[in-house]
Amino acid sequence: MAEGSEHTAPSFPTSLGTSTSSTISLLGRDLAEELMGRVGFGELVLWMVTQRRPSPGRVRLFEACLVALADHGFTPTAIAARLTYLSAPDSLQGALAAGLLGGGSRFLGVTEDTGRFLAEVLKTREEQPATPAEWDDLALEVVTRERAARRIIPGLGHPVHKEGDPRTPALLRIAAEEELKGPHLHLFEAIGRTHEQVLGRRLVLNGAGVCGAALADLDLPPDLLRGFALLARAGGLLGQLAEERRRPMAMDTYLLVDRNATYTAPEDGDDDGLRD
Amino acid sequence: MAEGSEHTAPSFPTSLGTSTSSTISLLGRDLAEELMGRVGFGELVLWMVTQRRPSPGRVRLFEACLVALADHGFTPTAIAARLTYLSAPDSLQGALAAGLLGGGSRFLGVTEDTGRFLAEVLKTREEQPATPAEWDDLALEVVTRERAARRIIPGLGHPVHKEGDPRTPALLRIAAEEELKGPHLHLFEAIGRTHEQVLGRRLVLNGAGVCGAALADLDLPPDLLRGFALLARAGGLLGQLAEERRRPMAMDTYLLVDRNATYTAPEDGDDDGLRD
Amino acid sequence: MAEGSEHTAPSFPTSLGTSTSSTISLLGRDLAEELMGRVGFGELVLWMVTQRRPSPGRVRLFEACLVALADHGFTPTAIAARLTYLSAPDSLQGALAAGLLGGGSRFLGVTEDTGRFLAEVLKTREEQPATPAEWDDLALEVVTRERAARRIIPGLGHPVHKEGDPRTPALLRIAAEEELKGPHLHLFEAIGRTHEQVLGRRLVLNGAGVCGAALADLDLPPDLLRGFALLARAGGLLGQLAEERRRPMAMDTYLLVDRNATYTAPEDGDDDGLRD
Amino acid sequence: MAEGSEHTAPSFPTSLGTSTSSTISLLGRDLAEELMGRVGFGELVLWMVTQRRPSPGRVRLFEACLVALADHGFTPTAIAARLTYLSAPDSLQGALAAGLLGGGSRFLGVTEDTGRFLAEVLKTREEQPATPAEWDDLALEVVTRERAARRIIPGLGHPVHKEGDPRTPALLRIAAEEELKGPHLHLFEAIGRTHEQVLGRRLVLNGAGVCGAALADLDLPPDLLRGFALLARAGGLLGQLAEERRRPMAMDTYLLVDRNATYTAPEDGDDDGLRD
Known part of the structure; x- marks a missing residue:
């Protein structure tokens, strides 16, 4: 870094890790005394x-x-x-x-896709539904709209666990035990209860999708799920x-792959007559 | 995958995740019932x-x-x-x-380097030291040998926390409270007590190095630290x-970087007289 | 890989690299004799x-x-x-x-975005325009449609080179010299000629976008640009x-960043009253 | 970036890409006029x-x-x-x-390992050998030393092409045609001629290793090969x-892997009696 002209020094504020020669802080706490072994x-x-x-x-x-x-x-x-x-x-x-x-x-995306989808539905509503019946009404409206647009609903269905993803009831139970069912889980459960009326077949709530709803209910930003x-x-x-x-x-x-590899010429030939 | 000749099907054993259409297991346990919310x-x-x-x-x-x-x-x-x-x-x-x-x-390596260094010392010994004095003897021997070979001892010293890394006493205290001080931590502490006799100056035990010793005492493989x-x-x-x-x-x-970038010609000219 | 039951061996066809103990082939050619030093x-x-x-x-x-x-x-x-x-x-x-x-x-995406955008426009047409005037008609139609949908046209405009991206004329000249201007470049040039009529201001053709059009004209798949x-x-x-x-x-x-870092508490406080 | 105190502005010199609103330079040349289409x-x-x-x-x-x-x-x-x-x-x-x-x-390292090994041998010599016989002497010395230290010589041998890597003669021929055989290729060839006298068996010069020697002869830094x-x-x-x-x-x-996966319990049991 060569010398240059005078200017105003930059400043980089953070609420995470900072340190001096004798202290290490994280989140404004003393890392060694307040966090390690306690958190x-x-x-x-x-x-x-x-x-x-x-x-x-x-x-x-x-x-x-x-x-x-x-x-x-x-x-x-x-x-x-x-x-x-x-x-x-x-x-x-x-x-x-x-x-x-x-x-x-494709393989890990359903968590974020589900949380983001639910969050986008919720942020268009001034007021949230208050009863299971109201959640069902909202869910029906959403499923109907998505079907009309020929879009699939993230988190609905599972390629393997077609009769039920065992993680789904476990996570819903834990959220209930901790009194942490929020609007994303309520809406996703309502989609689970109502989609069959619109789609004509019963799909399971994907466990990774339920995780997305639960993480969104923990106030984690949808774009980071x-x-x-x-x-x-x-x-x-x-x-x-x-x-x-x-x-x-x-x-x-x-x-297993390499030993079973075989050369196959491209279907339509492989050059422009330029082979020398 | 095209058709081929008959052969023996491969088999891939694992002790981690497996699933069927109705179950998901991890570590041989039912993921939803035995692990989620409990572990x-x-x-x-x-x-x-x-x-x-x-x-x-x-x-x-x-x-x-x-x-x-x-x-x-x-x-x-x-x-x-x-x-x-x-x-x-x-x-x-x-x-x-x-x-x-x-x-x-360079920046995250001290944890592994320390754990691996300690593990290599320990695996050359048929019997481990039994008392602090015996650990000190081993530590002195090791520090002397490394100094003679002009090698630095991983985890000894810290570029910023020269008077003491606050994480070090915290981690040693937690390991003691949990009765989990094993040979790696014992040896690293002994190096901390004795190195000054050989090196002629006092260096701190790096907190990330102490983590390496503690993780090795938890039976984690040195190559994975x-x-x-x-x-x-x-x-x-x-x-x-x-x-x-x-x-x-x-x-x-x-x-900040891009706006302060300036072109500088290479010191020894930049071509072989080939510029057209 | 443990032993398993009889089954059909997999086969993995490829048109790229294959080898035996004495030969190495690539693209069905002898790598050493036909490709190295020649291609x-x-x-x-x-x-x-x-x-x-x-x-x-x-x-x-x-x-x-x-x-x-x-x-x-x-x-x-x-x-x-x-x-x-x-x-x-x-x-x-x-x-x-x-x-x-x-x-x-954001920073490297314009090449692909432009090529893909142009390819999508072209694949909706049964017949391609034959004259510059016809290309202009198509360009006007596309720009008008995108503006109505409040979408920006990829590759139109540059954050720094507002008076002209110097790569643009160079690449167009090379494509012309090699007689390789295809439908993607023709359409992109037409967008460059006509967008001002619709948008009311003149934007430059981004050089990275022109690369996307040229690569698409070389028959490279839009999704790989x-x-x-x-x-x-x-x-x-x-x-x-x-x-x-x-x-x-x-x-x-x-x-420069680390030395100018300062801790700042979160605006709305940082805990739930749970600090112990 | 918040406001801070006065200080000296940083400066970042570079010999690569720079630009202004109307120009783009690379290597001190006008990218569009001097490089694109010409280089x-x-x-x-x-x-x-x-x-x-x-x-x-x-x-x-x-x-x-x-x-x-x-x-x-x-x-x-x-x-x-x-x-x-x-x-x-x-x-x-x-x-x-x-x-x-x-x-x-492991799989791509032989190029760098070979080039670096040869460069390290060469930099210990004040004067380079001048004749094939002198190169052979140096090669014999090096192979003997490495064998004594029970170290393998990078680039010597190939797991598949045991009778000869077809890339090796092709690359040596091209280097000769271009009069670009430098000390790294000379030494590697001499190792190829002489190692059998020391090791008692004939190993091939790995083509990826020859590439490492050739790249080093092109003055590319060994650590970047x-x-x-x-x-x-x-x-x-x-x-x-x-x-x-x-x-x-x-x-x-x-x-193929997932469908042939089977759960296997760890050999020594899988818990500490803590299963709840």
């Missing part, structure tokens, strides 16, 4: 994002969502992380990052990478 | 990696490490994540991954990205 | 993606786009790559990946990282 | 990294290396990129980054992702 990791993350210290009930619901989303076995993202670890075992951060990069629209699915998955990927060390499968997967 | 997120991660359900004391020490490592303010990784979010706000996973990719040897610093940082990065949404600084940082 | 890198990439060997003119236009997109100085993505290299110098792949992850909707901007940027990032080694600026950037 | 993409990258305009022969050798390294079919990195694209098709940059993150020590393998691979990955769109295999790979 759980999930609690800290929820606090950092919302800037309000969460109650124990909120932490329990939040961590239940993280537990629900942490690992689904040999997903494409888990396999991608293991293959990357096989290729570059010196860079654990690369394997973890590769696994998280699959956290996009995918981030919590990614945090959960970061934990799950550590489990996957630890297992890859104990019982490797990435090399087998690679060889 | 915390840190607890689950520790369980997945070690394949043993951790005691509450182990979870407390583990989460204290995660809390200690979650956020250090405007680190290069936090700034990189914010700049990436500025450039590609549609891909939160990319911003998070970019932030984690800085979790390498960086992963827990990354998990902690994933949580911290969500806090950074949430703040970037509330109070952006990435655009200012970019403009 | 340029840009030529190879274009061939791999389109599955047709490109003419020299196509290669020239393609590489002109890559050159146009390779480096724009201290962009957020270049700074993010340098910061990541500072943090994790042992993992060049991580620094490069971090830089590419900013290649999303971002990939070529990323390839170009991968080259540019190597230049940035080489410069970071010769003349570092990432540490200065980090310190 | 190839590989040429530009080589120029940016070395800060010297390369001769046509240097460009040919450089691009031959990129072509040699671009694609090796269904490698772990190609599969990881395809799986990531399957999961998050909205984020092409994520799929590309995931593929590059496997470019670490991996970067050129990554650039080549970025091009190859675009080919892989284009093929994934035409002829998908990622879903089949995922299902």
